[in-house]
Amino acid sequence: MSPVKSSGREGGRSLKTHVKTAKKRTLSSTLWLQRQLNDPYVARAKLEGYRSRAAFKLIEIDERYHVLHPGQKIVDLGAAPGGWSQVAAQKTGSRDGRGRVIGIDLLDIAPLPGVEFRKMDFLDPAAPAHLKEWLGGKADVVLSDMAANATGHRKTDHLRIVGLIELAADFACEILAPGGSFLAKVFQGGTEGMVLARLKRDFTTVRHVKPKASRAGSAELYVLASGFRGAGSA
Known part of the structure; x- marks a missing residue:
């Protein structure tokens, strides 16, 4: 028997897919699968060849704030499965x-x-030096x-969220060129x-951004810091 079924009305109304709970599937995984099957961004990602629905978050943020430009050097932390790197490659050329991602x-x-793609831990003390060597200089984003x-x-x-953004910010400030930008996922109440x-x-400008591609009801948002003042700024 099929694990999914559709319910709805005829006459042009969209059908919503419901997932039956299987013996080996937890309720949380069942609900996650149902969200995936009914998520228009998941369907759009498959149609347009993106590796994840998250690609549309970066696309939307870039359309609003023009973070990515041709020829830039970009570093994507925690890049798997590659959706953001994919967008960065398109935008930088x-x-x-013309650019490096x-x-x-x-x-x-x-x-x-x-x-x-490099398999490594950005928390490795040697990581910033390796990135600058691979890029042939400092990063733009x-x-x-x-x-x-x-x-x-x-x-x-909450502490883990704050700790991760602090570590990512520390890393960014070590490898960014003056004028560079840092874009990171946070959660409402997660940036102390x-x-x-x-x-x-x-950075000269810091703002919170909530792209439409973030799931409805999610506490997820992004912090965009632009105009890096340079190492040793006070």
């Missing part, structure tokens, strides 16, 4: 040799035209769509005053 992750990532693994304990998860104060010190 790295597929035609390096995606790093602890996971293996299938190759993409115009993207260099650092991207991070990473999210801390949830434990289910609200305070612990100290983190924002640090970003406002090191």
Whole structure:
């Protein structure tokens, strides 16, 4: 028997797919699968050849704030499965040799035209030096769509979210060229005053962005810091 069924009315109304709970599938995984099957961005990603629905978040943010430009050097932290790197390669022209896009992750990532994937931990003390060597200089943009693994304990998860954005910001400030930008996933209530104060010190403009492609009801949003003042800024 098919694991999914559709319900709805005829006459042009869209049908919503419902997923039956299987014996080996938890309720949470069943609900996740149902969201995936009914998510228009998932369908659009498949249609347009993007590796993930997250690609549309970066596309929308870039259309609003013009973060990515031809010829830039881009570093994508936690790049798997490659959706953001894919967009960066399109925007920078790295597929035609005009820019550089390096995606790093602890996971293996299938190759993409115009993207260099490196399996490494950005927390490795040697990582910033390696990135600058591979890029042939400093980066113009650092991207991070990473999210801390949830434990289910609200305070612990909150601290993990704040800690991850702090570490990503530290890394970005080590490898960014003056004038560069840092775009990272956060969650509502997840960027504490100290983190924002640090970003406002090191960048000329800091704003929160909620792309339409973020799931409805999700606490997810992004912090976009632009105009890096340079290492040692005060």
